[in-house]
Amino acid sequence: MSLSSPHPSPPSGYRLRATTPDDAEAVTALEVSVETAWHGESDVTLEVVREEWALPRLVIERDSWVVEDGFGDLVGYGLCWVEAPPSAIVADLAVHPGHRGHGLSALLLDLCETRAAAFVRAAGPGVEGVLGVWAPEGDAPRQALYERRGYRHIRTFLRLDRDLAGPVERPPLPAGVRIHTFRRHHDEAAVHAAGEEAFRDHFRPTAMDLDEWLTFRFVRDDLDLGLWFVAWDGDEVAGAMLAFETPVGGYLDELFVRRPWRGRGLGRALLLEACVELRRRGRRLAYLGVDSENPTGAMHLYGSAGFTQSRAATLVYEKAVVPAPPEDRPEGDLP
Numbered sequence: 001m002s003l004s005s006p007h008p009s010p011p012s013g014y015r016l017r018a019t020t021p022d023d024a025e026a027v028t029a030l031e032v033s034v035e036t037a038w039h040g041e042s043d044v045t046l047e048v049v050r051e052e053w054a055l056p057r058l059v060i061e062r063d064s065w066v067v068e069d070g071f072g073d074l075v076g077y078g079l080c081w082v083e084a085p086p087s088a089i090v091a092d093l094a095v096h097p098g099h100r101g102h103g104l105s106a107l108l109l110d111l112c113e114t115r116a117a118a119f120v121r122a123a124g125p126g127v128e129g130v131l132g133v134w135a136p137e138g139d140a141p142r143q144a145l146y147e148r149r150g151y152r153h154i155r156t157f158l159r160l161d162r163d164l165a166g167p168v169e170r171p172p173l174p175a176g177v178r179i180h181t182f183r184r185h186h187d188e189a190a191v192h193a194a195g196e197e198a199f200r201d202h203f204r205p206t207a208m209d210l211d212e213w214l215t216f217r218f219v220r221d222d223l224d225l226g227l228w229f230v231a232w233d234g235d236e237v238a239g240a241m242l243a244f245e246t247p248v249g250g251y252l253d254e255l256f257v258r259r260p261w262r263g264r265g266l267g268r269a270l271l272l273e274a275c276v277e278l279r280r281r282g283r284r285l286a287y288l289g290v291d292s293e294n295p296t297g298a299m300h301l302y303g304s305a306g307f308t309q310s311r312a313a314t315l316v317y318e319k320a321v322v323p324a325p326p327e328d329r330p331e332g333d334l335p
Contacts, residue, residue, distance in 0.1 A: 008110045025075065034094045087129035117132040137313040153316070168276045174264040198259070231266055239258060
């Protein structure tokens, strides 16, 4: 599916088109090459890409683009998504290490900014939008691109690791609380509602209704609910930990504790419960991502559980989005 004007033209020797579901494996390979170049390893898999494409409000053929080189190899990828309606938008850009320096990042950023402006316009009069992007701490050219475009650095996210070679002990639970693995077709509504409530305290929380969350969270063929732990206090969900096995180790994807149960050791108990199970499975590493300015005390919690920073940070940038005028709307661009 080629793109027509008013989309920008790619540099000479490259072809730009809309992403299709058939591109999933090539996008996975591209993401792996980009991560490996920066960090020496990658946890991106086809199932991770499938999960991303199941995000609510994301129409992959409309909101994502790929760049091919003269041999037809996929060397660039961009995606723009309304993270929190109506106007908190994020974009992701990936360019193969061997094709940087040719203007592909700028091209993909142009597309994401145009899409973001259309999203804000569609949200209605008076809506103020923001677009968030990110770059590895050591990626000076990408950071310079953002700064030239008027983005400002607003947040730093860290990758934290824990070595699981040694013993992992379960700490005591708060009185009355019990931890069980997630029960499919039973726990969905309660865990979703608890997570939506708890993550309101975090930086740029996403927003999904129950149906959206079910579609997103259960799309993966490699989903293992033996790594999802739910803390119950009677019939109330107090918190949860959702973890996954990856090519790198055990990824601790989501940890949340609702406000009434914070400060009582429950977050640490859920965190280490996942570490105990990962170690039992033979994994030697648990890792997670965290906002360095998390207001809920996450940095102290992870440090107390033996997690330390393992690689360069990820820098998040943001700028305001001006709504696109109606005459700039391409045919079929947005409903």
